[in-house]
Amino acid sequence: MAAGSSNYWEDLRKQARQLENELDLKLVSFSKLCTSYSSTRDGRRDRYSSDTTPLLNGSSQDRMFETMAVEIEQLLGKLTGINDKMAEYTNSAGVPSLNAALMHTLQRHRDILQDYTHEFHKTKANFLAIRERENLLGSVRKDIESYKSGSGVNNRRTELFLKEHEHLRNSDRLIEETISIAMATKENMTSQRGMLKSIQSKMNTLANRFPAVNSLIQRINLRKRRDSLILGGVIGVCTILLLLYAFH
Secondary structure (H helix, E strand, O other), rough: OOHHHHHHHHHHHHHHHHHHHHHHHHHHHHHHHHHHHHHHHHHHHHHHHOHHHHHHHHHHHHHHHHHHHHHHHHHHHHHHHHHHHHHHHOOOOOOOHHHHHHHHHHHHHHHHHHHHHHHHHHHHHHHHHHHHHHHHHHHHHHHHHHHHOOOHHHHHHHHHHHHEEEHHHHHHHHHHHHHHHHHHHHHHHHHHHHHHHHHHHHHHHHHHHHHHHHHHHHHHHHHHHHHHHHHHHHHHHHHHHHHHHHOO
């Protein structure tokens, strides 16, 4: 009875090791497929501006991915079943002295199963994320190509609207700059007017304090007026003489 139980245990271990070896090879190939899928999509995106060709060429890789994922899931399911049978055997073993060794062996196989399951789900998630990103980028590129190949009239109208909008923005900026310059000029003129009023006030103060200077300034002003009158009379007489000479 013990010999039969031992053979059953060894048979379970043999099946578990065989499934683990198959899973290891499948996961390596699965990881290479995902890596080649990413690099192939990147290379094709650099060579082609359209998204049609990459989608058609990538469909075979998508089918390979689906097939390998199903195969790996089946192997994981079988290995899980073997581990469950090994756990049942350890719980019903008739030799208590061997329970510790059997539990250690079972735990090792469980750890291997957990590692393979984690690696499979991680690789699968990365592949799906890459494929989703590529599909999204392909959709965006397709929309861009569709926009570029659309109606020329609509594109031209859009360009004209954009140019007109840019012109309006430039005009607003120039108006704001002109207003700023005008405000600064107004402030400078106000400041200069204040300075001139201050100078005139000081001159009037000096003139009131020194009557002689005030009298001199008045005589200078009278002489300037007299000279202006004389100069105007001379110019008037010369003009009249020139007109008389011209008509005769």
